[in-house]
Amino acid sequence: MKFEPVTIKDIGKALGLSTSTVSRALRGSYEISAETKKLVLEYAEKINYRPNPIALSLKERRNHSIGIIVCEIANNFFSQAINGIESIAYNRGYHVIISQSHESYERETVIVDHLASRSVDGLLVSLSSGTKDYTHLKQLYEKGLPIVFFDRITSEINTHKVIADNFKGAFDATEHLIKNGFKRIGHITSAPYLSISIERLEGYKEALKKNNIEYDEKLVQFCDNGGMNYDEVEEALKKIFKLKTKTDALFTAGDRITTTTMQALQKLNKKIPDDVGIIGFTNTMVGEIFSPPLSVVRQPAFEIGQVATELLISMIESKRPVTEFETKALQTELIVRESSVKKS
Amino acid sequence: MKFEPVTIKDIGKALGLSTSTVSRALRGSYEISAETKKLVLEYAEKINYRPNPIALSLKERRNHSIGIIVCEIANNFFSQAINGIESIAYNRGYHVIISQSHESYERETVIVDHLASRSVDGLLVSLSSGTKDYTHLKQLYEKGLPIVFFDRITSEINTHKVIADNFKGAFDATEHLIKNGFKRIGHITSAPYLSISIERLEGYKEALKKNNIEYDEKLVQFCDNGGMNYDEVEEALKKIFKLKTKTDALFTAGDRITTTTMQALQKLNKKIPDDVGIIGFTNTMVGEIFSPPLSVVRQPAFEIGQVATELLISMIESKRPVTEFETKALQTELIVRESSVKKS
DNA sequence: TTGAAAGCGCTAACAA
DNA sequence: TTGTTAGCGCTTTCAA
Numbered sequence: 001m002k003f004e005p006v007t008i009k010d011i012g013k014a015l016g017l018s019t020s021t022v023s024r025a026l027r028g029s030y031e032i033s034a035e036t037k038k039l040v041l042e043y044a045e046k047i048n049y050r051p052n053p054i055a056l057s058l059k060e061r062r063n064h065s066i067g068i069i070v071c072e073i074a075n076n077f078f079s080q081a082i083n084g085i086e087s088i089a090y091n092r093g094y095h096v097i098i099s100q101s102h103e104s105y106e107r108e109t110v111i112v113d114h115l116a117s118r119s120v121d122g123l124l125v126s127l128s129s130g131t132k133d134y135t136h137l138k139q140l141y142e143k144g145l146p147i148v149f150f151d152r153i154t155s156e157i158n159t160h161k162v163i164a165d166n167f168k169g170a171f172d173a174t175e176h177l178i179k180n181g182f183k184r185i186g187h188i189t190s191a192p193y194l195s196i197s198i199e200r201l202e203g204y205k206e207a208l209k210k211n212n213i214e215y216d217e218k219l220v221q222f223c224d225n226g227g228m229n230y231d232e233v234e235e236a237l238k239k240i241f242k243l244k245t246k247t248d249a250l251f252t253a254g255d256r257i258t259t260t261t262m263q264a265l266q267k268l269n270k271k272i273p274d275d276v277g278i279i280g281f282t283n284t285m286v287g288e289i290f291s292p293p294l295s296v297v298r299q300p301a302f303e304i305g306q307v308a309t310e311l312l313i314s315m316i317e318s319k320r321p322v323t324e325f326e327t328k329a330l331q332t333e334l335i336v337r338e339s340s341v342k343k344s
Numbered sequence: 345m346k347f348e349p350v351t352i353k354d355i356g357k358a359l360g361l362s363t364s365t366v367s368r369a370l371r372g373s374y375e376i377s378a379e380t381k382k383l384v385l386e387y388a389e390k391i392n393y394r395p396n397p398i399a400l401s402l403k404e405r406r407n408h409s410i411g412i413i414v415c416e417i418a419n420n421f422f423s424q425a426i427n428g429i430e431s432i433a434y435n436r437g438y439h440v441i442i443s444q445s446h447e448s449y450e451r452e453t454v455i456v457d458h459l460a461s462r463s464v465d466g467l468l469v470s471l472s473s474g475t476k477d478y479t480h481l482k483q484l485y486e487k488g489l490p491i492v493f494f495d496r497i498t499s500e501i502n503t504h505k506v507i508a509d510n511f512k513g514a515f516d517a518t519e520h521l522i523k524n525g526f527k528r529i530g531h532i533t534s535a536p537y538l539s540i541s542i543e544r545l546e547g548y549k550e551a552l553k554k555n556n557i558e559y560d561e562k563l564v565q566f567c568d569n570g571g572m573n574y575d576e577v578e579e580a581l582k583k584i585f586k587l588k589t590k591t592d593a594l595f596t597a598g599d600r601i602t603t604t605t606m607q608a609l610q611k612l613n614k615k616i617p618d619d620v621g622i623i624g625f626t627n628t629m630v631g632e633i634f635s636p637p638l639s640v641v642r643q644p645a646f647e648i649g650q651v652a653t654e655l656l657i658s659m660i661e662s663k664r665p666v667t668e669f670e671t672k673a674l675q676t677e678l679i680v681r682e683s684s685v686k687k688s
Numbered sequence: 689t690t691g692a693a694a695g696c697g698c699t700a701a702c703a704a
Numbered sequence: 705t706t707g708t709t710a711g712c713g714c715t716t717t718c719a720a
Contacts, residue, residue, distance in 0.1 A: 005487070007713055018691045023715060033689060048483070050461035054407070055713035057398045058696050065441075074427060074629075079418040086444060095458070097409075098442050100430060114439070117394035139392070143349070262633045284630075285418075289606045291635030351697055362707045367699060377705060399697035402712050 006049045015043060026051070065095035066312060067115035069125040071103045071152075072228065076283035077255045077301045078126070081150065084305025085124060092313050094121075103191075103225055105130035112136050122146035122316045124308055127154060129191035129224055146315035146322075150308040153195045153327070160311040161327040164299040166196055169332030170203025173279045173297045174251050176334060178211045181342050182249035182277050186219045186240045188233065188261055189253040190226040197222065200253040200281070218243055227256030234264045241268070249273075249340070252280030259284060262294065272339050279340040281332075293337035300330045350393045359387060370395070409439035410656060411459035413469040415447045415496075416572065420627035421599045421645045422470070425494065428649025429468060436657050438465075447535075447569055449474035456480050466490035466660045468652055471498060473535035473568055490659035490666075494652040497539045497671070504655040505671040508643040510540055513676035514547025517623045517641045518595050520678060522555045525686050526593035526621050530563045530584040532577065532605055533597035534570040541566065544597040544625070562587055571600030578608045585612070593617075593684070596624030603628060606638065616683050623684040625676075637681035644674045 012022045017036070025032045025040035026049075043049075057063045068085060070078045082098060089096045097120060101108040108128045113136070116123060125137065125147060134156045141147050141157055153161040177185050187204050189197045201220065208215050221236035223229070240247050250265075252258040258280030262272075270276050272292055279295040287294040307328055315322050352370070356363045361380065369376045369384035370393075387393075401407045412429060414422045426442060433440045441464060445452040452472045457480070460467065469481065469491060478500045485491050485501055497505040521529050531548050533541045545564065552559050565580035567573070584591050594609075596602040602624030606616075614620050616636055623639040631638040651672055659666050 008715095009713075019714080020692075020716075021690055023713095024690090027715090031689060036689080050457070052402075052713050053461060053463045054398055054401045055696090056715085058396075058402050058698095058712090059714055059716095061696075063398070073417060074420070074423040076418070079423055083418060083444070095441060095463070096443075097439060099440075100427070113394075117397060119397045119439070259630045259633070263630065266633055286603050286607065286628075286630075286634075289603070289610055289635055290630075290633050291637075293635075352699095353697075363697085364699075364708080365706055367697095368706090371699090375705060380705080396697050399712090400699085402696090402714095403698055403700095405712075 005052065006047050007052070008049075011040065011043060011047075011049060015039060063095075063119060063121050064093055065097055065120050066309070066316075067120040067123045068096060068098045069101055069108065069111055069115070069123065070098070071101050071126065071128050071226065072256075073098065073100060075255050076285065077151070077299055080283055080301035081126075081305035081308075084302035085309045086305075087302075088306050088309040088313070094313065101128035101130075103129045103228070105132070109136045112140065116140045116145055122148070122312045124148055124150060124312055126150050127152040127194070129194055129226055132193050144321075146312055148308045148312040148315065150304055151196060158325055160308070160315070160325050162304050162308040162311065163195070163199075163327065163329050164304060164332050165329040166199035166332075167203040167206070169281065169297045169299070169334075170200040170251070170253065171207045172203075172332070172334050173281075173295075174204045174207035175211065176295075176336065177249045177251060177277055177279060177340055178207065178213065180277065180340060182340075183213070184219070184245055184247050185213075185249045185251055186221070186247045187251050187253065188221050188223060188236050188240075188257055190222065190257065191224045192222045197253065204251055204253075219247065223254075223257055226254050227258070227260040230260055230263065233257065233260040234267070237261065237264050237268060241270075247276065249277035250280070252278065252282075254280070255282045255284070258282035258294075258296070262290060266291075273342055277340045277342065279336075287335070288337060290339070292339050295337045295340035296335050298333040298335055300332070303330055349396065350391050351396070352393075355384065355387060355391075355393060359383060407439075407463060407465050408437055409441055409464050410653070410660075411464035411467045412440060412442045413445055413452065413455055413459070413467065414442070415445050415470065415472050415570065416600075417442065417444060419599050420629065421495070421643055424627055424645035425470075425649035425652075428646035429653045430649075431646075432650050432653040432657070438657065445472035445474075447473045447572070449476070453480045456484065460484045460489055466492070466656045468492055468494060468656055470494050471496040471538070473538055473570055476537050488665075490656055492652045492656040492659065494648055495540060499539075502669055504652070504659070504669050506648050506652040506655065507539070507543075507671065507673050508648060508676050509673040510543035510676075511547040511550070513625065513641045513643070513678075514544035514595070514597065515551045516547075516676075516678050517625075517639075518548045518551035519555065520639075520680065521593045521595060521621055521623060521684055522551065522557065524621065524684060526684075527557070528563070528589055528591050529557075529593045529595055530565070530591045531595050531597065532565050532567060532580050532584075532601055532624075534566065534601065535568045536566045541597065548595055548597075563591065567598075567601055570598050571602070571604040574604055574607065577601065577604040578611070581605065581608050581612060585614075591620065593621035594624070596622065596626075598624070599626045599628070602626035602638075602640070606634060610635075617686055621684045621686065623680075631679070632681060634683070636683050639681045639684035640679050642677040642679055644676070647674055
């Protein structure tokens with residue numbers, strides 16, 4: 001199918017004006033007579049003229065679009081973060097292009113390449129769990145493409161980063177379990193390389209330490225697919241429940257990990273919180289109608305998206321190279337419901 | 345920040361060749377000597393040359409990108425549909441630009457305008473609940489921009505459409521409730537103008553009729569925000585529960601409506617399924633861990649996205665105007681759990 | 689106040 | 705086999 005839009009040239013021809021006059025009239029240049037301006041504007045309106053953004057981009061070497069790379073949009077944290085991103089981008093006149101890495105390093109490199117080959121002005125990225133090498137991003141970044149990391153970040157690239165305060169969120173959740181009488185707390189988390197996994201694990205360890213509970217690495221299980229794969233979570237649970245000393249609670253670190261763990265616990269016939277208490281990082285909007293109502297660590301996903309986008313746009317629009325970078329950590333929220341509170 | 349990418353001209357200069365030679369070598373034209381070709385390719389590889397897609401688009405008047413307009417991505421149906429869309433688009437070399445109308449007609453028109461002003465090759469749209477007028481889309485469509493509707497469609501524009509078999513899904517769900525001994529079934533649905541609302545309402549009515557239950561329009565409540573707004577759902581429920589004859593079951597028609605209804609029922613202290621049975625359209629992945637496990641009508645969201653995308657790309661790539669259109673209705677799946685089955 | 693022309697990066701028709 | 709040139713839609717000097 002063909003789509004033949006009106007160009008500035010068409011307007012010029014119809015009105016007997018040069019393209020430059022039309023162009024100037026359209027952008028309200030002061031050097032054009034009010035009369036001509038009116039003529040052009042009215043005609044443009046009439047035929048519903050829209051400037052070709054592609055031609056503009058070619059000129060300005062700007063696209064007014066930013067690329068987002070996340071592992072999965074079917075994840076409450078990310079869909080909410082994207083909403084935050086969109087809310088800012090939209091107001092600032094930027095389009096948003098969303099791509100999913102599906103936790104694959106290969107896919108991430110392809111996407112980055114695809115997006116970055118100058119079709120976006122900047123990148124908002126949350127790393128895939130398979131990514132251990134950052135050269136695909138580093139190269140681009142060093143060439144001058146603005147990048148802001150959010151949620152899953154890396155210390156190897158020096159730029160703005162926006163995260164939840166994962167350490168504190170994990171610490172609070174773990175300590176909450178301890179204070180509620182749970183003694184042996186398992187930790188199900190995402191891939192071990194991920195910044196979020198590391199930060200949350202540290203928070204977990206710190207809470208144990210503070211409360212004089214010995215850290216046992218057998219209680220920590222990593223799920224490389226971040227809970228997207230049911231079996232991997234069930235496996236992890238089985239390993240924990242096979243241990244001699246009985247695990248009486250679980251701290252899960254990730255949106256899909258938390259909900260999938262709930263499913264697995266149900267399938268394994270574990271009563272919550274009697275057999276096992278649970279609290280986890282998740283941004284589900286329906287935790288209260290789970291069985292039992294689920295205690296959660298909620299991340300400020302929307303705000304994380306907003307802040308990251310503001311930082312990115314400031315980089316994009318900065319005249320001079322940005323050299324001062326910050327890592328913002330936004331506070332999480334602990335929402336206690338029945339799953340983490342012993343009944344007796 | 346500035347991002348100075350390598351152009352074909354740079355390569356030409358470095359190698360002492362004309363831009364056209366470089367261009368041809370790059371795309372492997374047969375008329376270029378193997379030697380030159382090799383030279384160019386190797387150099388391009390070395391300096392990591394990437395063609396500027398914007399310049400390409402300007403030439404080809406094609407973007408290789410398709411726009412998606414949905415009301416909300418934080419909705420299981422849509423995030424899954426987008427996954428389907430992406431899976432096809434990605435393989436066919438198309439980018440995907442996602443925008444959210446947030447159920448607002450104004451926002452939808454702005455987005456459509458924005459996207460369609462030639463920055464996308466085609467549009468995949470699911471209408472907002474506020475949309476009763478379709479001229480913004482119709483105009484574009486008549487100018488030749490390929491559009492495929494999915495999920496929320498309109499009969500006013502004659503193009504490809506892909507939906508779930510909403511009538512049958514609603515019919516089956518309602519009849520399932522009836523067969524399980526529920527007598528007076530309320531129906532909570534989205535905005536009344538939406539095609540999905542109409543189709544599902546028809547299925548509901550038909551099931552009542554077949555089972556000799558009189559249709560009572562007071563039992564049907566429309567939620568214009570599609571369940572995004574908690575209060576609107578709670579209001580709807582209160583209205584139904586205030587009726588003299590007791591409502592003993594609910595058929596909810598929409599992803600967010602269903603989950604929000606569950607939340608409201610809990611808050612209103614209604615026991616499910618004893619006080620009120622419930623089954624609803626939703627693509628939640630965690631229905632089984634709800635309290636009680638939720639019976640659902642599941643839509644083939646991923647497949648709907650895939651099929652719609654295939655149809656759209658076929659329109660985009662078709663040499664001659666497409667005149668034969670089809671409306672595909674994919675089957676839903678009824679998943680019965682405890683919420684719709686009386687215990688006694 | 690307006691127009692002519694160059695240029696953004698690339699492709700392709702035409703020449704050589 | 706390679707180079708020259710025009711053109712995609714637009715903005716922006718430079719001239720008039």
